[in-house]
Amino acid sequence: QKEVEQDPGPLSVPEGAIVSLNCTYSNSAFQYFMWYRQYSRKGPELLMYTYSSGNKEDGRFTAQVDKSSKYISLFIRDSQPSDSATYLCAKAKLNSGGSNYKLTFGKGTLLTVNP
Amino acid sequence: DAGITQSPRYKITETGRQVTLMCHQTWSHSYMFWYRQDLGHGLRLIYYSAAADITDKGEVPDGYVVSRSKTENFPLTLESATRSQTSVYFCASSETAFQRRTDTQYFGPGTRLTVL
Numbered sequence: 068q069k070e071v072e073q074d075p076g077p078l079s080v081p082e083g084a085i086v087s088l089n090c091t092y093s094n095s096a097f098q099y100f101m102w103y104r105q106y107s108r109k110g111p112e113l114l115m116y117t118y119s120s121g122n123k124e125d126g127r128f129t130a131q132v133d134k135s136s137k138y139i140s141l142f143i144r145d146s147q148p149s150d151s152a153t154y155l156c157a158k159a160k161l162n163s164g165g166s167n168y169k170l171t172f173g174k175g176t177l178l179t180v181n182p
Numbered sequence: 183d184a185g186i187t188q189s190p191r192y193k194i195t196e197t198g199r200q201v202t203l204m205c206h207q208t209w210s211h212s213y214m215f216w217y218r219q220d221l222g223h224g225l226r227l228i229y230y231s232a233a234a235d236i237t238d239k240g241e242v243p244d245g246y247v248v249s250r251s252k253t254e255n256f257p258l259t260l261e262s263a264t265r266s267q268t269s270v271y272f273c274a275s276s277e278t279a280f281q282r283r284t285d286t287q288y289f290g291p292g293t294r295l296t297v298l
Contacts, residue, residue, distance in 0.1 A: 073224075101286070108292075109291065109292070110272050110274075110289030110290055110291050110292055111225070111272070111289050112289065113286040113287070116286060155224065155225065167213070167230070167232040167236075167238065168213070169215070169227055169230055169238075169240060170215075170227070170287060171227075171241075172217075172224050172225040172226075173224060174222070174223065174224035175224050175225075
């Protein structure tokens, strides 16, 4: 089982819709959770970052982590055509000494917001 | 502020040739990473480095070699390229290992490599 599983999509919604993107993870040792956005032919860029259970809001974006069910979500309110991109969930794992770390990514969900 | 750059941006090579992809960052970040991105697999970690002369294998290291003699550079070498190594390669860097809540990995623009 891959450590991070992500709904593959693609997902197509009308402008103004609420979008829900979801991931599950299998290893409780992972502590930090992120959502990256990747536009076509570009590198990923950090969108949201959280390290605890609960919700974190940033404008139209809300990241939600449920550690008891190992579920992470990203909600986009009032979606815009400019939100059309691939969204990647990721989690970070530190080594035992905290001196090095690596990210494990989901496969990404392609979102298209239609005007 | 140039940030993180990769070269070349596009490369076509033949099976069996050695290829080196360059990554350079101007922030003096300690941590650097190489990923490959393929349809159906997402981003997979090839190698990562915590500092100059400290490197570790990621998820898919076979067929690749890295070195890090200087903090700002992290070249990735395909010793004998194979068609399965056709992919988009991303380099990334971060200042610390998530010791601050604002830490993140910054990604380069990617190198599209085709092995014929």
